[in-house]
Amino acid sequence: MNTQGRKTTPDVESAAATDVGTYTGNRALVHEEPLIFELDNPGVTGVDLEAAPAVASRLGGLKAREGIGLPGLSEPTVVRHYTRLSQKNLGIDSTMYPLGSCTMKHNPRLNEKLARLPGFGDIHPMQPQSTVQGALELIDQLAHWLKTLTGMPAVAMSPAAGAHGELCGLMAIRAALQARGETGRTRVLVPESAHGTNPATAAFCGFTVDAIPAEANGRVSVEAVKAKLGPDVACIMLTNPNTCGLFEPQVKEIADAVHAAGGYFYCDGANYNAIVGRVRPADLGVDAMHINLHKTFSTPHGGGGPGSGPVVLSDALAPYAPLPYVVHGADGFRLVEHEGEVEQGAQPFGRMKAFHGQMGMFVRALAYIMSHGADGLRQASSDAVLNANYLKARLQDLMSVPFDGYCMHEALFDDRFLKDTGVTTLDFAKAMIDEGFHPMTMYFPLVVHGAFLIEPTETESKATLDQFVGAMRHLAGKAKAGDAAHFLAAPRYTPRRRLDETAAARKPVLRWAPPAV
Amino acid sequence: MRYLPLTEADRQEMLAAIGAPSVDALFGDVPAAARLDQPIAGLPNHQGELQVERALSRLAARNVPAGSCPSFLGAGAYRHHVPASVDQLLTRGEFLTSYTPYQPEVTQGTLQYLFEFQTQVALITGMDVANASMYDGATACAEAVLMANRVTRRNRAVLSGGLHPHYRDVTATTTGVLGVDLVTLPADPKGIEDLAAAIDDKTSCVVVQNPTLFGHVADLTPLAEACHAKGALLVVVVTEVVSLGMMPSPGSMGADIVVAEGQSIGNGLNFGGPYLGLFATRDKFVRQMPGRLCGETVDADGKRGFVLTLSTREQHIRREKATSNICTNSGLCALAFTMHLSLLGEVGFTGLARLNHAKAVQLADKLAAAGVSVLNQGFFNEFTVQVKGDAAALVDRLAAEPILAGVPVSRLHPGQADLADLLLVAVTETTTEDDMDALVQALGGKQ
Numbered sequence: 001m002n003t004q005g006r007k008t009t010p011d012v013e014s015a016a017a018t019d020v021g022t023y024t025g026n027r028a029l030v031h032e033e034p035l036i037f038e039l040d041n042p043g044v045t046g047v048d049l050e051a052a053p054a055v056a057s058r059l060g061g062l063k064a065r066e067g068i069g070l071p072g073l074s075e076p077t078v079v080r081h082y083t084r085l086s087q088k089n090l091g092i093d094s095t096m097y098p099l100g101s102c103t104m105k106h107n108p109r110l111n112e113k114l115a116r117l118p119g120f121g122d123i124h125p126m127q128p129q130s131t132v133q134g135a136l137e138l139i140d141q142l143a144h145w146l147k148t149l150t151g152m153p154a155v156a157m158s159p160a161a162g163a164h165g166e167l168c169g170l171m172a173i174r175a176a177l178q179a180r181g182e183t184g185r186t187r188v189l190v191p192e193s194a195h196g197t198n199p200a201t202a203a204f205c206g207f208t209v210d211a212i213p214a215e216a217n218g219r220v221s222v223e224a225v226k227a228k229l230g231p232d233v234a235c236i237m238l239t240n241p242n243t244c245g246l247f248e249p250q251v252k253e254i255a256d257a258v259h260a261a262g263g264y265f266y267c268d269g270a271n272y273n274a275i276v277g278r279v280r281p282a283d284l285g286v287d288a289m290h291i292n293l294h295k296t297f298s299t300p301h302g303g304g305g306p307g308s309g310p311v312v313l314s315d316a317l318a319p320y321a322p323l324p325y326v327v328h329g330a331d332g333f334r335l336v337e338h339e340g341e342v343e344q345g346a347q348p349f350g351r352m353k354a355f356h357g358q359m360g361m362f363v364r365a366l367a368y369i370m371s372h373g374a375d376g377l378r379q380a381s382s383d384a385v386l387n388a389n390y391l392k393a394r395l396q397d398l399m400s401v402p403f404d405g406y407c408m409h410e411a412l413f414d415d416r417f418l419k420d421t422g423v424t425t426l427d428f429a430k431a432m433i434d435e436g437f438h439p440m441t442m443y444f445p446l447v448v449h450g451a452f453l454i455e456p457t458e459t460e461s462k463a464t465l466d467q468f469v470g471a472m473r474h475l476a477g478k479a480k481a482g483d484a485a486h487f488l489a490a491p492r493y494t495p496r497r498r499l500d501e502t503a504a505a506r507k508p509v510l511r512w513a514p515p516a517v
Numbered sequence: 518m519r520y521l522p523l524t525e526a527d528r529q530e531m532l533a534a535i536g537a538p539s540v541d542a543l544f545g546d547v548p549a550a551a552r553l554d555q556p557i558a559g560l561p562n563h564q565g566e567l568q569v570e571r572a573l574s575r576l577a578a579r580n581v582p583a584g585s586c587p588s589f590l591g592a593g594a595y596r597h598h599v600p601a602s603v604d605q606l607l608t609r610g611e612f613l614t615s616y617t618p619y620q621p622e623v624t625q626g627t628l629q630y631l632f633e634f635q636t637q638v639a640l641i642t643g644m645d646v647a648n649a650s651m652y653d654g655a656t657a658c659a660e661a662v663l664m665a666n667r668v669t670r671r672n673r674a675v676l677s678g679g680l681h682p683h684y685r686d687v688t689a690t691t692t693g694v695l696g697v698d699l700v701t702l703p704a705d706p707k708g709i710e711d712l713a714a715a716i717d718d719k720t721s722c723v724v725v726q727n728p729t730l731f732g733h734v735a736d737l738t739p740l741a742e743a744c745h746a747k748g749a750l751l752v753v754v755v756t757e758v759v760s761l762g763m764m765p766s767p768g769s770m771g772a773d774i775v776v777a778e779g780q781s782i783g784n785g786l787n788f789g790g791p792y793l794g795l796f797a798t799r800d801k802f803v804r805q806m807p808g809r810l811c812g813e814t815v816d817a818d819g820k821r822g823f824v825l826t827l828s829t830r831e832q833h834i835r836r837e838k839a840t841s842n843i844c845t846n847s848g849l850c851a852l853a854f855t856m857h858l859s860l861l862g863e864v865g866f867t868g869l870a871r872l873n874h875a876k877a878v879q880l881a882d883k884l885a886a887a888g889v890s891v892l893n894q895g896f897f898n899e900f901t902v903q904v905k906g907d908a909a910a911l912v913d914r915l916a917a918e919p920i921l922a923g924v925p926v927s928r929l930h931p932g933q934a935d936l937a938d939l940l941l942v943a944v945t946e947t948t949t950e951d952d953m954d955a956l957v958q959a960l961g962g963k964q
Contacts, residue, residue, distance in 0.1 A: 033629070035629070035632070035633055035636075036633050036859050037633070037636065042863070043864060044862065044864070045860070045861065045862045045863075045864040045865040045868075046600070046602075046859070046860035046861070046862065046865065047600060047860050047861050047862075047865040047869070049865065049868050049869060049872050049946065050872065050946070052868075052871050052872040052874075052875035052876070053875045053876060053878075053879045054875075055875050055878040055879055055882070056878070057871075057874060057875075057878070058874075058878050058881070058894075058895055058896065059734055059763065059764065059874070059895050059896075059897070060733070060734045060735065060893075060894055060895015060896070061736070061895065062734060062736060062764060062765055062895070063765065064763050064871070065761075065762070065763055065764060065765055065766065065867070066867070067863075068640055068641060068761075068762070068766075068863055068866065068867065069640045069863070070637065070640060070641070070858065070861070070862050070863040070866055071859070071862055071863070072862040072863055072864060073859055073860070073862055075600070075602055075860060078602065078856065078859050078860050079602050079606065081859070082606045082609075082612075082630070082856055083606065083609070085625075085626035085627075085629055085630055086606070086609040086611040086612050086626050087611065087626065088611075088623075088624075088625040088626040088629070089611040089612065089615050089623065089624055089625070089626035089627055090611070090615060090623040090624070091610045091611045091612070091613065091614035091615040092610070092614040092615075093610025093611065093613070093614045094610065094611060094614075097614075097615075097616065099616055102616055104614075104616060105520075106520055107613065107614050108520060109608075110566050110569060110570065112608060112613075113570070114569075114570065114573045114574070114577075115787075116604070117573075117574060117577040118577070118582035118584060118585065119574075119576070119577025119578055119579070119580040119582055120576075120577050120580070120787070120788065121785045121786070121787055122582040122583055122584045122585075122596070122785060122786055123580050123581070123582055123583060123786055123787075123788045124583045124588065124590040124594055124596065124786045124788070124921065125593075125594050125786070125788055125789030125790075126590055126592055126593075126594065126924045126928060127581065127583070127590060127916075127921055128912055128913050128916040128921075130913065130916055130917075131580060131581035131916050131919065131921070132580050132581070132788065133579050133580070134575075134576040134577055134578065134579030134580045135576070135580050135788050137576055137579070138573070138576045141576075145560065148557060148559060148560055149557060149560075160652035160653065160656070160790065160791070161652065161843075161844065161845035161846075162844065162845060163832070163842045163843055163844045163845070164652060164656075164843075166842065167691075167842060171690070171694060174694060195833075195844075196831075196832040196833035196834070196835075196836045196839070196844075197832050197833075197842050197844050199832075199836040199837035200832035200835070200836055200837060200839040200841070200842035201832075201842040202837065203837035203838070203839075203842075204695075204841065204842045205694050205695075206694045206695045206696065209836075209837040246546065247544070247546035247547055248546075249546045249547075249548070251548070252548050252550075252551065275544075275547075277553065277556055277557055278544055278547070278552070278553055279544075279547050279551050279552065279553065280551070280553065280557070283550070283551040284548075284551055294845065300613045300614055300849065301614065301615065301616045301617070301845075301848075302612070302613060302615075302848045302849030302850075302852070303612055303615045303616070303617065303618065303624070303627040303848040303849060303852065304616070304617040304618065304627070304649070304809065304845060304846055304848030305617075305650070305652075305791075305845040305846045305847045305848040305849065305850070306652070306790070306791030306845070306846075306847045306848070306849060306850055307845035308791075322690070323686075337928070338931045338932075340931055340932055341931075349690065350686060350687075350689065350690025350693070351655075351683060351686040351687050351690050352656075352687065352690065353652065353653055353655060353656060353683075353687060353789075353790065354593055354594075354653045354654055354655035354656075354681070354683045354684065354687065354778065354789065354790075354792065355593075355594065355653075355683070355788070355789025355790055355792075356788065356789045356790070357789070357790055358790040358791045359787050359788035359789060359790050359791075360787045360790065360791050361790075361791060363573065366573065367569050367573060370561070370564055370568075370569045370572065370573075371519070371520070371563060371564060371565075371566070371569050372518070372520070372563050373556075373560065373561050373562035373563035373564060374556035374557050374558075374560035374561065374562055375518075375556045375562040375563055376518045376520075376521070376562070376563035377556075378553075378556045378557075379518060379521060380520070380521060382540045383521055383523050383528075385540070385543050385544070386523070386528060386531055386532070386535075386540055386543065387523075387531075389531075389535045389537065389543055390531040390534060390535060392535075393534050393535040393536065394534060405546075406535075406537065406542070406543045406545065406546075408543075429620070430622070433620065433622055433623055438616075438620065438623060439620055444833075458520075458521055458523075459520055459521070459522065460522070461522035461523065461527075462522070462523060462527040462530070462531065491622050491623075494622040494623060494625075495622075495625050496621070496622055496625055496816040496820060496822040497622065497816045497817040497818055497820075498622065498816060498817045499621045499622065499814050499815070499816045499817075499822045499823075499824045500814045500815055500816070500817075500824075501621075501814065501824050501826065503814050503815065504812040504813065504814035504824045504826040505812070505826050505827055505828075505829075508803065508810070508812050508826055508827055509812055509813040509814075510632075510635055510646045510647075510803070510810055510811070510812050510813075510826075511632070511635050511636040511639050511645075511646060511647070512632070512633070512636045
């Protein structure tokens with residue numbers, strides 16, 4: 001995860017600058033690629049357009065614009081530019097990418113193919129509904145899977161990502177409280193170990209945030225929750241399995257206590273991938289939970305999105321689900337888009353997004369879900385948990401473990417094993433890059449010092465896990481043997497070595513500008 | 518189960534290394550009452566690629582693709598031609614399957630295109646700085662109002678009656694929970710509202726769409742002056758980003774924040790998502806911006822490189838004090854946008870906008886000649902026509918032909934009898950003369 005505000009350059013003088021000694025500065029397969037603006041060949045274009053009809057412009061008296069400053073590039077230049085940029089990136093396709101909490105699993109290409117069928121990719125959100133019955137049925141089918149897998153009676157499909165789903169859930173809770181006349185419930189309980197989006201969402205939704213301390217065993221205790229409950233509590237936002245990669249054993253008691261106090265249970269479903277087919281969130285007392293389709297159901301992360309975050313809802317919250325949504329009537333599927341069209345009892349809290357949701361992600365997620373089926377989804381979560389426990393078992397003698405016992409889908413380590421070595425978690429991560437792996441999530445969760453949060457996912461083979469274990473043991477051994485220099489100079493083999501994030505923030509350069517003459 | 522590499526022998530070997538008797542034992546923290554022993558009942562088991570493809574292709578075949586017939590649909594989503602190279606490059610696994618670039622040494626590809634994207638967005642909007650994207654234009658619009666409130670320390674936003682109603686609704690939903698006072702002007706099909714009159718000394722911003730939902734275009738300079746005279750910001754919404762290749766930039770007209778739907782460039786219709794929110798502003802407001810920002814820096818060898826920066830605005834650092842809760846944005850849609858815009862370049866982008874406009878003028882003239890009333894004096898590539906009778910019923914009737922005749926205003930502004938006969942008609946470079954003649958025949962000839 002982030003490294004912002006943290007010193008990213010090593011304290012000691014790193015190895016000499018890597019002067020490659022080539023004329024171009026290139027290193028064989030790795031090219032020095034200029035910005036598109038530096039490749040500008042004015043007048044060139046990579047798109048041939050038909051001649052415009054000869055008509056007088058009708059821009060309401062506005063003068064047509066000139067001189068925007070976009071660079072001119074031909075198609076071959078553009079293709080080469082982005083191909084070279086891609087070669088400076090790691091993806092799941094390239095290597096094991098064990099970012100805890102982010103769930104970097106294989107992205108099947110069938111899903112890409114299906115999302116591009118004209119019947120899904122080339123339909124307009126405002127087409128007459130008679131012309132998009134297949135699309136509405138697809139949304140309904142995915143909704144059916146999500147409801148059945150979680151045991152929840154309703155789902156809001158439109159949220160665009162996990163944090164957007166959190167907002168949807170909290171807005172539904174807010175609307176339900178309003179309907180109960182309990183507007184004085186303004187406090188939201190959030191464990192210290194939560195993702196940053198949880199407190200940010202609560203505040204974004206007008207609530208105040210009250211932190212619940214973590215127990216020494218990495219869990220949230222029902223006693224700690226009870227101590228915070230009161231007539232002003234709207235809900236708890238609890239991640240389960242939690243951000244330490246552990247299942248909350250008292251989750252049901254916590255849900256019961258929150259319900260008894262008149263609050264709701266929002267579950268952050270970022271880690272739902274650990275329990276699909278093995279536990280139904282409904283059986284844990286959940287009132288609302290977002291499902292990151294880009295984590296659990298394998299839609300590609302795309303370098304930071306797009307995601308999709310449908311929110312399953314309990315009976316208590318279902319009436320407040322936002323517009324629009326799909327209903328199944330006598331004459332097919334229908335999209336309910338306006339308050340005037342809603343069925344008896346429904347009181348949608350509003351609208352989250354311009355249109356109906358992340359359709360492109362729905363197609364991919366449904367293809368993934370159908371490929372796995374009920375049996376495969378259960379096997380996938382079982383294998384994800386098995387893989388994480390295997391890593392933990394193979395590394396715990398050399399690396400330090402903050403919490404004993406079995407984990408769920410993530411193996412969490414802290415930085416005690418690096419004490420007095422001069423190597424930090426960040427340095428260690430950079431050395432993993434040189435070994436050909438994407439680093440784990442580092443310094444998160446915040447409740448563990450110098451955290452290493454490793455999520456292998458179910459799509460890594462045992463052979464890959466064994467190689468990863470070998471690399472981690474090699475590095476841990478090197479650190480303990482006093483070879484800090486190896487880590488401080490890492491990464492060595494990347495297109496760029498360590499980047500100065502402090503300088504970037506101190507004097508932000510956020511866009512290209514023509515060089516001063 | 519083609520996506521799962523472990524064999525049963527692997528699993529047993531791994532359990533032995535862990536010292537666990539079974540996989541079930543690993544789930545020992547789950548309350549016994551909530552443990553499931555079997556796959557969830559009532560759902561089908563795994564299927565091969567062929568079977569899944571067959572099932573979903575059947576669903577796809579029950580939809581009418583906009584490209585399969587004459588289509589004049591717009592209202593915030595536009596069908597443009599996306600060059601083949603865009604999608605080919607987009608599916609490179611190094612782009613498609615990478616995460617948010619938190620480890621900059623292994624994500625210089627993502628970071629460099631984000632830096633280029635931010636620059637392109639700043640250029641076309643005429644602003645100083647742009648972020649790395651939002652979910653869509655509507656959520657960007659809501660975030661712009663919240664940002665304007667932070668900047669001005671005021672709490673009242675004025676929304677134009679030319680604003681897309683879905684943008685209005687998303688803004689109302691998002692800001693309503695924070696007690697923001699929204700002054701929403703009535704639907705403005707004729708483009709005659711007086712926004713300046715709605716500004717007072719409590720106004721944080723005026724939100725105006727250009728071209729409006731109804732297609733009207735305006736010089737926003739006087740409105741910007743009126744905002745600034747009262748200490749308010751001007752937020753300009755652009756739902757058809759191709760218009761920026763021909764219309765004066767919002768920045769040149771005095772906008773303080775520009776938000777846009779970027780779908781038109783590089784991205785398909787996709788039934789409404791995923792789309793691409795663009796967000797641009799002035800340098801002086803950058804620390805109040807939501808969303809990710811990519812910045813330039815140097816590496817340990819002094820070479821230029823790129824990193825995510827100014828993250829102290831964001832949720833993973835600031836938690837409840839963040840400028841927004843956004844985390845995942847629209848990275849891959851931004852990549853499609855920046856690749857398509859790189860292909861277009863100055864010549865292509867301005868040419869594409871002029872082509873769209875000229876075709877729209879051509880259709881408006883054809884419709885007028887056939888006796889159909891066009892409401893707009895000025896427009897870019899979309900305008901409002903008045904049909905005889907109910908526009909929604911007409912659109913449904915024509916869908917059977919199939920002609921996707923446009924978006925009836927009543928679908929966006931329901932329950933207003935005075936708007937029931939209005940139809941939004943959009944034209945892009947994909948519209949042919951045959952398409953136009955089919956619409957003219959349908960609207961002019963058959964009524």
